[in-house]
Structure formats: structure tokens, C-alpha cells
Amino acid sequence: xxxxxxxxxxxxxxxxxxxxxxxxxxxxxxxxxxxxxxxxxxxxxxxxxxxxxxxxxxxxxxxxxxxxxxxxxxxxxxxxxxxxxxxxxxxxxxxxxxxxxxxxxx
Amino acid sequence: xxxxxxxxxxxxxxxxxxxxxxxxxxxxxxxxxxxxxxxxxxxxxxxxxxxxxxxxxxxxxxxxxxxxxxxxxxxxxxxxxxxxxxxxxxxxxxxxxxxxxxxxxxxxxxxxxxxxxxxxxxxxxxxxxxxxxxxxxxxxxxxxxxxxxxxxxxxxxxxxxxxxxxxxxxxxxxxxxxxxxxxxxxxxxxxxxxxxxxxxxxxxxxxxxxxxxxxxxxxxxxxxxxxxxxxxxxxxxxxxxxxxxxxxxxxxxxxxxxxxxxxxxxxxxxxxxxxxxxxxxxxxxxxxxxxxxxxxxxxxxxxxxxxxxxxxxxxxxxxxxxxxxxxxxxxxxxxxxxxxx
Numbered sequence: 316x317x318x319x320x321x322x323x324x325x326x327x328x329x330x331x332x333x334x335x336x337x338x339x340x341x342x343x344x345x346x347x348x349x350x351x352x353x354x355x356x357x358x359x360x361x362x363x364x365x366x367x368x369x370x371x372x373x374x375x376x377x378x379x380x381x382x383x384x385x386x387x388x389x390x391x392x393x394x395x396x397x398x399x400x401x402x403x404x405x406x407x408x409x410x411x412x413x414x415x416x417x418x419x420x421x
Numbered sequence: 422x423x424x425x426x427x428x429x430x431x432x433x434x435x436x437x438x439x440x441x442x443x444x445x446x447x448x449x450x451x452x453x454x455x456x457x458x459x460x461x462x463x464x465x466x467x468x469x470x471x472x473x474x475x476x477x478x479x480x481x482x483x484x485x486x487x488x489x490x491x492x493x494x495x496x497x498x499x500x501x502x503x504x505x506x507x508x509x510x511x512x513x514x515x516x517x518x519x520x521x522x523x524x525x526x527x528x529x530x531x532x533x534x535x536x537x538x539x540x541x542x543x544x545x546x547x548x549x550x551x552x553x554x555x556x557x558x559x560x561x562x563x564x565x566x567x568x569x570x571x572x573x574x575x576x577x578x579x580x581x582x583x584x585x586x587x588x589x590x591x592x593x594x595x596x597x598x599x600x601x602x603x604x605x606x607x608x609x610x611x612x613x614x615x616x617x618x619x620x621x622x623x624x625x626x627x628x629x630x631x632x633x634x635x636x637x638x639x640x641x642x643x644x645x646x647x648x649x650x651x652x653x654x655x656x657x658x659x660x661x662x663x664x665x666x667x668x669x670x671x672x673x674x675x676x677x678x679x680x681x682x683x684x685x686x687x688x689x690x691x692x693x694x695x696x697x698x699x700x701x702x703x704x705x706x707x708x709x710x711x712x713x714x715x716x717x718x719x720x721x722x723x724x725x726x727x728x729x730x731x732x733x734x735x736x737x738x739x740x741x742x743x744x745x746x747x748x749x750x751x752x753x754x755x756x757x758x759x760x761x762x
Contacts, residue, residue, distance in 0.1 A: 326544070329715045330674025335425055338718040339670070341701035354754070355671050361753050362675065393674060397682035410679040411742045416749045 328392040359396070365418045366404035370396070425715045426629040428548040431520045433533050436555030437564045437571045438526030441584035441613055445555055446523060452621035455519065461501055462523045498522070498536050502543045520547065521624065527570050530554075530577055531710050538712055549714055550627040551637075554578035555613065558589040558597045565600065575604050576657060576689040576734050577709050579637075580623055584613035606659050607641045607692055607732045628705045628717040635719055638705060641692055641732060642723065657689065660740045662747070664729040667698040669754035676750035677706075677713065680743075685711035690734040694719075696727050698754075 327334035333348050352372055359370045363380075373379040373389055378396060381387040382403050390396045397408045409415065436442045443462075450458060508514045524530055530552055537549050554574045557564070561583070564571040575581060581601045586594045601610050611623065626633030626640075673695065681688060691708035705717040733743065 326541075328674075329713045330671075330678055332670055335715045335717065337424070337426070338704050338716040339697070339700055340718070343699050343701060346699075351671060355675065358672055358675055358750075358753050362679070362750075393678040394682065397679055407683065408679055409683045410676055410746045410750065411684070411738070416746060419749050419753060 328394060330393050355393075361419060362415070363400060365415050366400060366406050366408060368400055368404055423545065425548055426631070426717070428546055429518065429520060430550035430625075430627065430629070431522060431537055431547050432550045432624045433522050433524060433530045433552045434555070435524040435528060435530040435552065435574045435578070436526065436582070436584075437557065437561070437568065437574065440526070440555040440557040440561070440564075441582070442523050442526075442555050445553070445582055445584070445613060445616065446521065448616050448618060449621055449624055450521075450618075452618035454621050454625060455618075457515065457517045458519045458521055459505060459514075459517045460521045460523065461498070498533060499540050499543060502536075502547060503540075506542070506546050519550070519624070527568075529570060529573055531573070531712070534577075534709050535712055538714070548629060550629070551579040551624065552577055552709070553580045553582060553623060554608075555582045555584050556597065556601060558583050558586045558594050561597050562593075562600055565604075572604070572657065573689070575601060578605060578608045579627070581605065581608045581610045582613045582616065582623075583610055586612050587614055604657060604659065605690070605734055607690070607734075609640050609643075628707055634705070634717060635723065638694055638703075638719060639723060641694065642730070656737050657734065658736075658738075658740070659732075659734045662731045662733065662740070662744050664696075664731075664748070664751070667696045668729050668747075668751050670695075670697045670700075670704070672750045672754040673697075673747070676747050677708070680746070681708065681711050681713065684735075684738060687736040687738055688733065689736060691731065693729065693731040695729045695731075 329335075331348070332339045332346070332351060339346075356370055356372055356378070359378075363370055367383050369381050371379045371381070376391060378390050379387055380390055380396065380399050380403060386403055388399050388403060390399050400408050434442050434446060446460065449455060450460070502520070505514070505517075505520070509516060522533055524533060534549050534552070536543065537547050538544055554577075556571075556575060561571075565575065583594070583597055583601065589597070598610050601608075611620075616623070622633060622636065626637045628634045628637050630637070677691075688708065688710060691706070691713075693706040695704045695706060697704045703719045703722055705719065707714045707717070731747075733740075735743075
């Protein structure tokens with residue numbers, strides 16, 4: 316449990332490289348979990364802006380997903396994030412969507 | 422906390438009714454390396470017979486009481502696995518080092534795999550090893566055509582065991598073998614009547630097993646998933662994607678979770694050997710529909726080829742679109758200016 320926020324810490328999601336540190340043991344450069352989370356937020360925002368959403372880091376393990384009108388929701392992991400993003404945006408979050416891919420490339 | 426690789430491996434043995442699951446287990450469980458295995462069978466279909474046969478092989482077999490293991494009675498499987506942990510800790514049963522779940526003939530194996538990850542207690546103690554599917558050479562093709570359950574059992578398998586080949590015409594065996602390879606090219610097709618205890622690696626090897634993972638990946642790569650989609654009349658396609666440059670792990674995770682959130686029911690299988698940016702050794706991923714198991718790795722690249730390779734078995738998804746999409750997500754990681762950061 317996090318002593319500051321009182322949140323229970325679950326097992327890391329598979330997409331976080333600290334879930335199985337041995338799988339990434341052969342890194343060539345220094346790496347921190349916090350830096351990876353910041354990178355994830357930057358990349359997520361590049362995708363989520365297509366749906367009018369933004370995401371920020373929240374507490375030690377979570378993310379805060381927000382609409383332009385200020386509706387917010389906390390999500391614990393990536394797998395859950397897409398369900399919340401669809402609910403907040405009322406759009407289908409589909410990585411195979413042409414418009415999304417064009418928007419990301421532009 | 423126990424690392425993922427240290428958890429007790431669980432094999433799922435599946436296959437249509439009468440396709441020889443129990444016979445396969447009888448043979449394999451004679452292997453010394455498989456002497457401390459608990460077998461969970463269920464009572465649907467081959468009632469009692471399975472149990473009696475298996476009891477002779479694995480004394481710690483536990484019979485699940487009710488119906489199909491997958492959706493309807495998944496709670497029973499969860500309870501059975503939790504009970505195993507408790508009984509083992511109390512010393513009521515000898516320590517075991519593997520669990521084999523023999524599903525009913527009509528079961529979808531994916532909810533069984535899901536149960537291993539979904540329950541926090543079970544997840545702490547167990548991990549998925551290989552999924553083994555038996556297919557009857559006499560009736561298998563007709564079953565694949567008629568029953569979506571049979572198709573699913575083949576599509577998600579790590580190994581395919583072609584049984585009753587001694588009862589089928591040689592042409593039928595060839596046709597069945599060809600069909601299985603086309604449906605799931607990354608799973609080796611093994612002739613069941615040739616299998617003995619010495620082939621215990623069929624259950625033991627997986628990408629988390631220290632000794633077996635290099636062999637497992639070699640099987641993925643040797644089985645030659647076509648670069649061009651192999652399209653079947655049932656809309657299931659198998660293909661591999663390759664990426665010349667390294668992939669950003671964070672971008673890959675975002676892409677894969679988004680893909681499986683939206684299309685997980687159509688991604689029957691996803692396996693990958695990834696060249697991850699900044700990491701010298703290949704990272705292995707292993708997904709079954711919405712479920713992705715924690716990544717593993719090889720200690721060295723198997724050959725000079727450093728490309729990332731992803732093997733897909735999908736229903737109705739475009740190979741080209743998947744490739745474009747992952748490339749676009751990966752490009753985000755390497756174009757900080759585009760992120761507005």
C-alpha cells in the first residue's frame with residue numbers, strides 16, 4: 316500500500332516493463348519506472364487527443380483521464396484505460412481506425 | 422513476491438469429444454519429469470472413464486463435479502485451484518510442480534486461461550504453460566467445419582496432436598495435417614500415436630521455462646507462419662508481421678492493449694519475438710484473445726535475424742492495417758515533436 320495515498324498496489328500490468336524485470340534485464344541504458352510512466356503519458360496523449368481526452372499521472376500507479384469539460388476518472392492500468400476512454404468520449408477507441416492513424420501521423 | 426516464471430505451470434489439454442485427450446495424457450504422464458502433476462478433469466462427456474484412467478496415472482487427480490469447465494463453471498476451476506493451494510500448504514497433498522487441466526470436448530479453452538490471470542490468489546501461484554489440442558484424423562476436418570468450438574481449440578493451441586492416424590487413410594491424414602498447419606502455422610503438428618513419455622517437452626516447454634524457452638521460440642519460428650495471410654473460408658487468417666527496426670516497448674503496450682480492448686475477440690492468438698529498443702535480448706510476448714501473459718525473454722537471439730516478428734491468428738482483421746497501425750504507434754515514440762511534449 317502507498318503510505319501517502321493509501322492505495323493498494325496491485326501487480327504490474329504486463330505492458331509495464333517492471334512486471335517482469337528479467338525480460339528487460341539486458342537494457343543498454345538506465346531506466347526508471349517513473350520515466351517509463353511519463354513516456355507512456357506522452358504517447359497516450361498523442362492518441363487520446365483524437366478522442367478529446369487527456370491523461371496525466373496519478374499517485375504511484377494510476378492515471379487520471381479527463382475530458383475537455385473536466386470530467387475525470389482514475390484508471391489503474393492500460394487495459395482498463397480504453398474502457399474508460401470510450402465511456403468518457405462516447406467514441407470507439409480503435410487502433411485500426413484510419414482517421415486516428417492519419418491524425419497521429421500529422 | 423514469486424516471479425512469474427517461478428509460479429506453478431498449468432497446461433490446458435483440449436480437443437473435441439473423443440479426440441484422444443485422455444490417451445495423450447496417459448502416455449505423457451508416465452514421464453519421470455511429470456510425476457508430480459495434478460490433473461484436473463471434468464465430468465462432462467467422457468464421465469468417469471477419464472477419471473479412472475487418469476487416476477491410474479496421476480494419483481492426485483481431482484475431479485471437477487459439474488459440467489463444462491469454461492464459462493459456466495469457471496468458478497469451479499477457480500475453487501479447485503484455490504483448494505489445491507490450500508491443501509498443498511496444509512500438507513494434505515504432496516507438493517506438486519505442475520497442473521494439467523483437461524477440458525471437456527466442447528470447451529472453449531480461453532476462459533480457462535483467463536481464470537489463471539483473473540483471480541489474484543490463483544495468479545500469485547500459477548501461470549499458463551502450453552495449450553495442447555488433440556484433433557482426430559478421422560473426424561477432425563468435419564468437426565472443424567461444423568463446430569466453432571473445435572476451430573477455436575485449434576486456433577489457440579501451442580501444439581496440435583493429430584490422433585487416430587492409424588485409423589484414417591493416408592490422404593485424410595495429409596489433409597488434416599495441412600488444414601491444421603494452415604489454421605495455426607505456429608503450432609507444430611505432432612502425430613499422436615508416436616507420442617511416448619519421452620516427449621514430455623510437449624507439456625513442459627514454454628516461454629517461461631528456463632530450459633525449454635529457446636526450443637519453444639524455435640518452434641514458433643520454424644513453423645513458418647506465412648508473411649501473406651492464409652485466408653480460410655471461415656474468415657480465420659494466420660500471418661506474421663516483421664519489423665526491421667526496434668520497437669518501443671511503451672508504444673507497443675499502448676497499441677496492443679488498445680487493439681485487444683477493441684478487437685480481442687478476433688485476435689485468437691498473438692505471439693511475438695520483439696527487438697525492443699534499448700534492450701539487447703529478444704522479448705517474448707504471448708497472447709490469447711484479450712489475455713496477454715507477462716513477457717519473457719531469451720538470453721540471446723536465436724540467429725542473426727534481429728527483426729521483430731509477430732505471429733497472428735485473427736478473425737476478419739486486415740494484416741496490412743495491423744502493420745500500418747503498429748508502425749504508426751511505434752513512430753510516435755520516435756517523433757517527440759509530434760507529441761506536443
